[in-house]
Amino acid sequence: MTPGRSPVTIHLAKEIWFSRRSGDAIQFVALKDAAMAVDDLGKIIALGRANEFKSQVHAERTVDHGDGIIMPGFVDAHLHCPQIDVIGSGGLPLLEWLNKYVFPAEAKFKDQKVAQSGAKRLVRELKRHGVTTAAVFSSVHAVAAEALFSEFDAAGLRLISGKTSMDVGAPGEVLQPVRSDIEDQEALIKRWHGKAGRLFYAITPRFALSCSREMMRALGDLRERNLSCYVQSHISETTDEVAEVKKVWNGSKDYLAVYEDHGLLGAKTLLGHGIYLTDPEIRRMAATKTSVVHCPTSNSFLGSGLFNLKRTADLGARICLASDIGAGTGLSPWQTMLECYKVQALQGHRLTADELLYRATLAGAESLGLDGTCGSLEVGKDADFIVVNPSRNRLLSERIAVTETPAERLFACMAYGDDRIIEETYVAGQRLYAQSKAE
Ligand SMILES: [Zn+2]
Structure with missing residues (x-):
């Protein structure tokens, strides 16, 4: 005992x-x-x-x-700790919103005190909203990931997280060169992955437009050396983003292939949004057990589009729910579930309360491979x-x-x-x- x-x-x-x-x-x-x-x-x-x-x-x-x-307890499978103070920053679509609000907010997390305070406040809020397991993006700074793990460790919550990898497409203060990024991640994996059976590391390329080819290759290699680690990223959130990815990653057959070609798909991979995924992409996600994380309050707030849950589920992909703060408008899973209902209803598909509960709890645990433990x-x-x-x-x-x-x-x-x-x-x-x- x-x-x-x-x-x-x-x-x-x-x-x-x-x-x-x-x-x-x-x-x-x-x-x-x-x-x-x-x-x-x-x-x-x-x-x-x-x-x-x-x-x-x-x-x-x-x-x-x-x-x-x-x-x-609820599972929130996609949110950003360094965006805790930019919730409700309105007026812009995704790519402009990132530049105006998010990157400056994330740059502040290079300061250990700011990062620790952000992590502490996130933990406080998750507990009071009934979230017991969360997959969280940190900033690009190792010190911020460290703060996040230490606060979740102390609080007793379950966490999947990692430092965000970015080496292109943003201001210098939120970028990090490939070599030191990988070194920082190796150290974080050693220190935190599997700790207390509750804390797990996720290799976290922000999205296709924030990683060079060299970075994506290095992350694929890191994954291969650490197959028990998670992978989290974003995919097909807006039409502008999809068009830009097509231009920048012109050697890849589609958006999913950017991650797929680098060995980043699998049962422990979570990709946020997926509004504009094509049928072949969804089928390949299903075949590899890669999850789509639907973030309805974020999609509505940024005006990104309407995720079609029925079509994605019918094609066999795993789907769970998340707040995606700061684009999401709050941490309450009740509100995430309600927004999920509304987004599907707008497309003529009315979800039952049963399904919404499943998406916010057990489906999240299944996507994280934790359904033997919780959910x-x-x-x-x-x-x-x-x-x-x-x-x-x-x-x-x-x-x-x-x-x-x-x-x-x-x-x-x-x-x-x-x-x-x-x-x-x-x-x-x-x-x-x-x-x-x-x-
Ligand atoms: Zn996100």
Whole structure:
């Protein structure tokens, strides 16, 4: 038994919700008057109706969450820590927005104090929004990646991250030559990849237009030497970007091939956006298990376009959700899910609450290869969960009082929900955040 931990804790809640995969099908599981037992290692050892628990599970401790709803912690599979202070910078499309707001903000992260403060504030916000696993871009500076890993390490959250690689197409203060970039990454991989079973390194070419051929080759080689590392980048976010990539990378058959030709695709690769991917590109992503990370609030805010989730899913690609702050307009997964619904509805496809929950939790864990550990509440997995308290929002609780099904309640949480209704956040059974105790 780990010192300071109670051997078995039972969490009682009015409802427990999660998505479960059964072959190709995804089920929405909703248990009423439910209980979840968590052992001293933070693993879920039993789950079910509370009244069946009393005779079956012996627990040293019981936590009654009252009218709370227990759900899996959210997975935010694409966001930018150094952009935490440029959320809501409006008026420009992607490439101009990067130049005017983002690169100057990221340049500030060369300063260790700025980077540490940014990472600390990001961790604070993720916990209060119920995000337990995040794939985060740092800036180009090794010191910023170091700050990010150290803050997530201290906080107990799960992190996939890496320093961003850029050697062309931006101001000098956010560029780094290939050789020192790779040296910095080798050191970061050694120090952080796999630490505590929660922190993992991602090779992070910002996108095709910020890496020279030499850089992309070096990143491919680095990947080959470190096959357990992740890869994260952007793809086909705007039509201007796609046209520019076609010009600059004229030897590649399409945008995806820029990454593909350098060995950067695979089951641990996450590519943000993918709005303008062609069918052959999506098929090749599906064949390599490369994930598309859909960032709906970002796409709407920058006016980048409407990602077609149905078409991308029908072609077999893995898809999960993310906030993509600072282009995204906030860290609340409720709002990301709602925006995802709206973007699909505008294209005539209306997603169910079940699917939206799946995309924001289990699909993220699957894209990261962490679905054996988190993303749903099943026996044997780590207890990464949140307690939702709808009564923190008066209109939401009044709305919920007139709902009949868990799916209706889940949808209402998306429409009205934000950080106010996240009561508590846990990773591997450890409480990392309680609203009642938050500063
Ligand atoms: Zn992004």
